[in-house]
Amino acid sequence: MINLDSLSIELDNFKTDFTVQINRDKWVGIIGKSGAGKSTLLNLIAGFIYPDSGSLLIDNIEMKKYPPSRRPVSSLFQENNLFPHLSVYQNIALAIRPNLKLSDIEIKKISEIIEYLNLGSKTHSSIGKLSGGERQRVALGRIMSSDKKILLLDEPFSQLDPNLRVEMLELIKQIRKDKNITILMSIHTPAEAIDFVSNFLLIKDGKVCRELAPQDYKIDLY
Amino acid sequence: MFHIEKYRWLLPGLIASALVLSLIITSVSGIFEYANFQLIRKIINDDYIQRIISFTIYQSLLSALLSMIIALPLALTVRKYLEYRIIRFALSLAWLSFVLPVIIGVFAIIKLHGVSGWFSDISVLFGYEKLEYIYGMNGILIAHIFFNVPFATRIILFSLNTIPDELLRVTIQNNFSRWNTFTVIEWPAIRYNLFVTSAIIFSLCFTSFVVVLILGGGPKYSIIEVALYYALKIEFNINRAVSLGIIQMIIASCIVLIILSFTKSFKIEPYTKLKLKNPSIITKKAIVIDSIMLIVALFIFLLPIFALIVSCITAISYENIFANQGLHNSIYWTLVLGLSSGIVAIIISMMLLITIRKLVITHQMKWLANLLELSGNLILILPPILLGTGIFLSLRNVYNVQEIAPYIIVAINSLTVIPFTLRIIGPEYLRVSYMYDKLFNAHNIQGTTRLLRYELPILRGALATAFAVAATLSMGDLGLISLFGSTEIRTLPLYIYQSMGSYRMDNASAGIFILLALVLSIIFISEYLLGGKDD
Numbered sequence: 001m002i003n004l005d006s007l008s009i010e011l012d013n014f015k016t017d018f019t020v021q022i023n024r025d026k027w028v029g030i031i032g033k034s035g036a037g038k039s040t041l042l043n044l045i046a047g048f049i050y051p052d053s054g055s056l057l058i059d060n061i062e063m064k065k066y067p068p069s070r071r072p073v074s075s076l077f078q079e080n081n082l083f084p085h086l087s088v089y090q091n092i093a094l095a096i097r098p099n100l101k102l103s104d105i106e107i108k109k110i111s112e113i114i115e116y117l118n119l120g121s122k123t124h125s126s127i128g129k130l131s132g133g134e135r136q137r138v139a140l141g142r143i144m145s146s147d148k149k150i151l152l153l154d155e156p157f158s159q160l161d162p163n164l165r166v167e168m169l170e171l172i173k174q175i176r177k178d179k180n181i182t183i184l185m186s187i188h189t190p191a192e193a194i195d196f197v198s199n200f201l202l203i204k205d206g207k208v209c210r211e212l213a214p215q216d217y218k219i220d221l222y
Numbered sequence: 223m224f225h226i227e228k229y230r231w232l233l234p235g236l237i238a239s240a241l242v243l244s245l246i247i248t249s250v251s252g253i254f255e256y257a258n259f260q261l262i263r264k265i266i267n268d269d270y271i272q273r274i275i276s277f278t279i280y281q282s283l284l285s286a287l288l289s290m291i292i293a294l295p296l297a298l299t300v301r302k303y304l305e306y307r308i309i310r311f312a313l314s315l316a317w318l319s320f321v322l323p324v325i326i327g328v329f330a331i332i333k334l335h336g337v338s339g340w341f342s343d344i345s346v347l348f349g350y351e352k353l354e355y356i357y358g359m360n361g362i363l364i365a366h367i368f369f370n371v372p373f374a375t376r377i378i379l380f381s382l383n384t385i386p387d388e389l390l391r392v393t394i395q396n397n398f399s400r401w402n403t404f405t406v407i408e409w410p411a412i413r414y415n416l417f418v419t420s421a422i423i424f425s426l427c428f429t430s431f432v433v434v435l436i437l438g439g440g441p442k443y444s445i446i447e448v449a450l451y452y453a454l455k456i457e458f459n460i461n462r463a464v465s466l467g468i469i470q471m472i473i474a475s476c477i478v479l480i481i482l483s484f485t486k487s488f489k490i491e492p493y494t495k496l497k498l499k500n501p502s503i504i505t506k507k508a509i510v511i512d513s514i515m516l517i518v519a520l521f522i523f524l525l526p527i528f529a530l531i532v533s534c535i536t537a538i539s540y541e542n543i544f545a546n547q548g549l550h551n552s553i554y555w556t557l558v559l560g561l562s563s564g565i566v567a568i569i570i571s572m573m574l575l576i577t578i579r580k581l582v583i584t585h586q587m588k589w590l591a592n593l594l595e596l597s598g599n600l601i602l603i604l605p606p607i608l609l610g611t612g613i614f615l616s617l618r619n620v621y622n623v624q625e626i627a628p629y630i631i632v633a634i635n636s637l638t639v640i641p642f643t644l645r646i647i648g649p650e651y652l653r654v655s656y657m658y659d660k661l662f663n664a665h666n667i668q669g670t671t672r673l674l675r676y677e678l679p680i681l682r683g684a685l686a687t688a689f690a691v692a693a694t695l696s697m698g699d700l701g702l703i704s705l706f707g708s709t710e711i712r713t714l715p716l717y718i719y720q721s722m723g724s725y726r727m728d729n730a731s732a733g734i735f736i737l738l739a740l741v742l743s744i745i746f747i748s749e750y751l752l753g754g755k756d757d
Contacts, residue, residue, distance in 0.1 A: 048394070075392075
């Protein structure tokens, strides 16, 4: 369970104040105008920025004192998720060991993930040779290998074309079912996600404005 | 039918190119007129010459190596604290040491490290001897580090900033150690520029005339250019000067070729504000080490600047500045020669660029455009002092060189800065052309109307920056003016150098103060008033 209580930070005359509770195993879509604070919310949970005040509990443990690497969260960004000079295999392996020296069991685990993602023929390809969809699959592979229970997606597929976006959502749905993960996903095309998310959170002026059932996303609260 | 009218646009570039080439040919023919290859072989085999060549290469290598060794950890440290205004301020202050006339930097170093400098004073205060480490190899290395580390640091920072924030976050989230972060993301981002930057620093130290002339302290620690100056100005040994000139030309060509073949993909991008706090890297242990690193850097790079400012302030007195006829004369010549060189450099660059643009965009004749650009860059293999030597040798039987000295100085100085002005104006000019070419053609805006009413106003910013660079570089020249100057024609750098040579340090300080004020005003006036940075 993720519990935010008046979590606030001031950035360039923009102040947030997030209070919200997100239950385990949910898939929450985060919607709102650009500049409303969607990315800030995700960055606060990941620990990339420190709050000025408030509390952030994950499974009843205060996360503020933990650096990003010790929090049970992993992130997928819109772009630049992968190191261009490393191979598919290496990009996934670095979540287990940054120096890429893996044990036999770990190597097997990476191979399984690569098979799961249908990237078997690309294992040793360089990132530059992959399509946009393949790249995001590799990034998902990195997240799977880290075994973290909360996944933060910051408009992860807005660079892909629409049918590919649905394909990726299907893949995440599959991973979520197999691995029991909680997902927070910011998205600016909510219509595509109504069949996937448990509910939406509407963010406005740095606050969680209200919670919406998937089909209610059209209610004009912008 | 061949219509000469249709090819009028070729004229500006060809004329500019011809002017540049005629100057270079005059100089080179002057050198080769005295080149007696039998004699040159004998001189090259001379112990003294061989020692100078090996010392030139040795000190350049060592300077480049030391600068990089200091700059790399410094950049990695500074990067983490870029969000602090004090760090950014220090960075731009240190950057000044690379932009200001070299003699100002050398003076700052002497004020701090010299025999009567701050450190020496402190030593005496505690009952020790005066410190005399500044002349010779130590001084040369200290100065080269002072000048080049800020430059190298800045380029490494540029390269580090090409790493996307997202990738940094991936390393943070996956618990990369400091070493892993370095090997996996930082090193791949910087290694290419690291190499090119070392090569550039090497070539800067290789031709570091002012530093070695003042801090070398004698023939034992001399580089080729300084030896050439001694041969010509003090020993009147033209054969030796010519041999040294040819050697310098050969080595400089090799260096330029190496650098040019690597600089195609060498990019300097303005660094965007880095807002990311990097929690896993700034640990408590790291903060202690980082602070020590930053404090040491501040001492090395900012203390000389403080010493300079203090000495400038204390030098302001009626006798030193207002009642000082020699100084006034130097101010006059600094402005006249510096500003004329700036204007000539801008005109020649624009003439080349007008033709280059037409060749590249309208006629797709890249090879001819490259050739024209090359004529502007040819000067890179001929250091100004060598070019001056050649001109002096070919003209001295025809003209009274003293009389035409100002013209020679302006010609050579403007030629020296053209590679810089071309690089500042060129890309911007081509960009403007690509953007508006259709519009110009649709409304039939061509020729001088197009240039004067449309292109020059759009290029205002780039032209102003180029002018500032060209004028300040020319105003800081010491090599040429010491070759062609006299008691009547003397610029501030020469005035400062001569005052220092005769231990009139107050006069030197006053000169430094005025030179600093002039250079900063020109930068300010160009960038903010002419270039319109505020609108």
